[in-house]
Amino acid sequence: MTTxxxxxxxxxxxxxxxxHVRSELLAYEARGRDRRVHGDSPGGDAQFDVDEVAERAVLDYLRAHAEVPMALYTEDGSYVELAPEPQILLVVDPIDGTRPTSAGLEMGMVSIAAAPYGDGAPTLADVDAACLVEIKSGAWLYGDDTEGLDSSGYPTAVPRLSRNTDLTRMFWSIEFNGHPMDLMTEAYGHLVDGSANTGGIFVFNSSTFSISRIITGQLDAYADIGNRVLRDHPDTEERFLRVGRGSILHLFPYDIAAAVHLARLAGVVITDAYGDDLGSTSLVDLGPMNQKSCIAAATPELHKQLLDSIRWDLGRAAAAPVVKEES
Incomplete structure (x- = not known):
């Protein structure tokens, strides 16, 4: 795909x-990726060899091509000022969907959001331009507050939102990375059971891919509820830490900054799992209290039904003891 x-x-x-990041990753894949974990991001997520390639590609490209003073915030590299007194902050997830990218699947995306630097504390509401690039196909979505949405590489025009309002016919995706399976099953297992045959249920390990599929009309909804479960049931923290290998792994700002902006431009209903706007999310804070949940849907009716139908009380699942792993 061309620029x-x-x-x-x-x-x-x-x-x-x-x-450019996509081209560097394809070149690396041609040489032979090895799925090597080389450490953890500042937020605690495992970083694979492809993450290292993508992070380096972002920094090298911007150092060579950024004409306006910018600061950069990425998943692994954290905060870097590319010039003194930056006017713009770029929030970049060089690969959202590291695991599918490592497996050569379609769900990996480069996520880029731009916001005026302002007072140095920009939030998601300040994002005024965003882009998602599919690593496998090269298709891209771009949107800003002036020109709206643009795209390349899709078989039909976007946005192309579903009109579905029926939970049992819902094509939707959910998130499990860093989320205790039993808690998620208790919360929305009945919705999975009700939609798996007459609709479709998917786990993509990429919030940006999931949200972008609502924009393209391939999905009706997306749900990542882990952060609300933790906030509602703080006694589950140890269980979230266990599956996160010592870290809380919910939606970081770099995961969703671009996708939320594009979804809003497309008319997708997108909030946190309380139904509240995501705009107050700091773009540079990785702490658990700034991490987010997300419910996104193509129609207001479906969004409301999801919020109302998920079992937030969790019953006995929330009170269950942590199962200790044998050493």
Whole structure:
């Protein structure tokens, strides 16, 4: 896929950045990826060899091509000022969907969000341009507050939102990384049972891919409820830490900054799992209290039904003791 011919310098920069990261990852794949974990991100998520390639590609490209003073915040590299007194903050997840990317599957995406630097404490509501690039296909979505949505590489025009309002016919995705399985089953297992045959249920390990599939019309909804479960039931923290290998692994700001902006431009109903707006989310805070849950749906009716139908009280599952692993 090619970079758009445009007089919009931010669009040119971030679409080109996403496509550059993709090209570096494809070149690495051609040489032979090894699925090696080389450490953890500052947030505690495992970082694979492909993450290292993508992080380096982002920094090298921006150092060579950024014409406006910028600061950069990425999953592994954290905060870097590319020039003194930055005017713009780029929040980049070089690979959202590291595991599918490592497996050569379609769900890996480069996620880029841009916000005015302002007072140095920008939030998700400040994002005014965003881009997602599919690593496997090269298709991309771009949107900003001036020109709206643009895309390349999709078989039909986007956005193309579903009109489904029926939970039993819902095509949707859920998240398990860092989420205790028994708690998730207690919360929405009945919705999985009700939709798995007459609709479809998927686990993509990429929030951006999931949300973007609502924009393309391939999915009706997406749910990542871990952070609400933890907030509602703080006694489950030890269990979240256990499956997160000592860290709370919910939605970080770099996971969703671009996807939320694009979803809003597309008309997707997207909130946290309380139904509240995500705009107050700090773009540079990885702490558990700034991590988020997310419910996104193509229609307001489906969004409300999801919020109302998930079992937030959890019953005995929340009170169950932690099962200690044998050493």
């Amino acid at each position: 758009p011919a445009t007089a919009n310098p931010m669009k040119q920069l971030i679409v080109s950045l996403g496509l």
